[in-house]
Amino acid sequence: MTKKGRQAAACKCKSSCGASKNTGTSAVFQKRKSNIIKKAAKLFIKKGYAQTSMRDIAKATGIDVGNLYYFIKSKEEILYLIFDMFHKPEEEIFERFEINKIEDPVQQLKTMITELIGFGGNFRQEILLLYRESRVLPKENLKCIMARESHVISQIEGILKEGVPKKVFKIEDTSFTANMIMYELALYSMRHWNMTPYLKNEFIDLLWNHISKVVLSRPD
Amino acid sequence: MTKKGRQAAACKCKSSCGASKNTGTSAVFQKRKSNIIKKAAKLFIKKGYAQTSMRDIAKATGIDVGNLYYFIKSKEEILYLIFDMFHKPEEEIFERFEINKIEDPVQQLKTMITELIGFGGNFRQEILLLYRESRVLPKENLKCIMARESHVISQIEGILKEGVPKKVFKIEDTSFTANMIMYELALYSMRHWNMTPYLKNEFIDLLWNHISKVVLSRPD
Amino acid sequence: MTKKGRQAAACKCKSSCGASKNTGTSAVFQKRKSNIIKKAAKLFIKKGYAQTSMRDIAKATGIDVGNLYYFIKSKEEILYLIFDMFHKPEEEIFERFEINKIEDPVQQLKTMITELIGFGGNFRQEILLLYRESRVLPKENLKCIMARESHVISQIEGILKEGVPKKVFKIEDTSFTANMIMYELALYSMRHWNMTPYLKNEFIDLLWNHISKVVLSRPD
Amino acid sequence: MTKKGRQAAACKCKSSCGASKNTGTSAVFQKRKSNIIKKAAKLFIKKGYAQTSMRDIAKATGIDVGNLYYFIKSKEEILYLIFDMFHKPEEEIFERFEINKIEDPVQQLKTMITELIGFGGNFRQEILLLYRESRVLPKENLKCIMARESHVISQIEGILKEGVPKKVFKIEDTSFTANMIMYELALYSMRHWNMTPYLKNEFIDLLWNHISKVVLSRPD
DNA sequence: TATGAATGAGTGTTCATTCAT
């Protein structure tokens, strides 16, 4: 990026990230913008952030390269917004599936995991993107993204913590385990070269089998 | 410059990768070259491959940017050589620690894991680099690197397979589990923003605890 | 930049070479592009292809070095387009001057030669460029250019062949002679250091005198 | 070439070009030097001057790239010396074959032409090189080279001039014709893509046939 | 003489971003 032009992507942290231009609040504007983000996400995942040019994104979206900047502030901001956009449904899983209304912590965890993998449809390629490319974001924005991720992690940890006194789970360090679970979700994408034999459902089964061994308490 | 086409980095697959110049066989040459690789590795890990310029590497090594090409063929080759260099000790762990002379498969696995994490000293940051940046390598070289990684994985799988009939391990899919273990080793680097509170030894303990729950068979 | 490989300049062979960018169809675009080609031709002729940098071309055209690539794909393509551009009027001479409507083969040949020299205004410096620099073009494009040159040559040969049975010409090997004539047209540019005393018309006269001795049959 | 380092190749014009270092007068030195020139000539002819690097020459000669500069002053000087070296035998043809002792001017001319083509063995590829690459030489050196070429031309012109009063030749402008003849000698190399069907002897025959039509006077 | 290493300016090309319309 041209150094002189570096403008940190807007970050309000709590709310979703503000519009990059004051004008664009219409539905059409938002639709176009979200289209840019989705198409760019695909490209970034496939080719890598640095290897994807604004012209590539222009071609993929059908929006002229100059006009792209009407919708977004910078290439960097697109990356930020990708993380932002994909974390939102993640954060909402807990509420949408009314997970805290589920009695059994085991069922809570299983639902959570299934949905976290399932939602993206791509075996969580976005988190792979996060691992891979997050370093291009300025610290401030990165923190903001990580905070949202941490929110999901703490929801997982919450489930674990609830299950321990109930004797359903047996876990020494719930924080470590929650982190590990979140990390394991991306195994498929991360090690795709060894994972392709497995179908999505097979992968979920194997993963659940793996995780349940770790968390479930068992009779001595 | 008119670059006529990419030249794939040399790849002998079995042996370590040959020197990039026929001349460079002197000790000084090798030392300088390996210095370049190490310094570049640090930069790639910190800033990313695409974000690290040859000038950065020149500055870090104190070797003039033109002269750099006396030691290496291309930026791409540096990346290849990083993977090459860091995979070699990994492949040797099995023999160096005479793991197949250890009786107990549990001890075998524990030694393997401890050494795999321990050797790099950096909590396996290089594998993070592999996950992140492998896409820039031409397929041929990538395969070559992956083959070496697979070799380590199959050593792990070998340990697991040995323990199953002995009833020390209880594992449904040894291949999946071996992959998962390999993947888990990089948790610390990959999720460093949440992992920094842990010291290296603490991390190894937590990890072992985690893994042993998955693999060990237990009384019903 | 990692250049993944050379991209051959577009070559349709029959039609003139297609625009290098899909967008550039406006008159302004074409004008700028053809200006680049003409200015580059001058520089290539004067300094040589390899000795002319894109920055030189940028300076000569007043078009920013980066912007240059908005109009052309590569330096190589410029060379190709120079040949393409200068071959086109050549191929049209035959039709434009309705040479096959001329009765006398001698007049046909004289017209052809006069126009071939005359058109360029530069005593066929472009063909000198072709002789000198064609090696930098990829084979495919070179063939394409040569095919067009051969077309002109076969037109000359056609004229010669027609005159032989009519007893106006006496030629053993019409192909060789046609080639030689085409070659002789560039004498002025090729040996400019000895040719500068002659004016254009003087040169044409001398050349015609020379050629007519070779081709005309005469009374024994 | 690095501008600061540009040093005009030595040029004494009359004598062959002086040794580039004061020391090198031994036979071994001269042998090595002439080897460099010959090997470089081959490379320049095949790949072009600009496309041939000093490293290429080093590889071809087996002389270390640094050591090369012990024998020659610069890449440019090599080119100069190539022209110098190949002009020398040319200039000597006249004397070696005692052409002025031949009675018949036609035989004089035929011998001269045959030897001029024959000597190089490569259908006068060196003159192609001269046409192609002479522009990289500084004017001073170029003049010097051209003067030597002119010497050969004036020998040809001398033959022509001698034949005119004897009524063997009928030529209006002997200078022009001599130039043309010299130029025609390079036809084979220059238009090799159309000339390859002809063998060397066929080519000489066709050429002589061509030239004799131009120069020979005939009965009216 | 010979060598390996160093130098640093130069090359073609790309790209995020801006701007006038």
Place this chain on the structure above:
DNA sequence: AATGAATGAACACTCATTCAT
């Protein structure tokens, strides 16, 4: 909102030449 053209700094890489040994 859209477009095509412009900008200029950056990039990976090359190369003639020099230098210490």
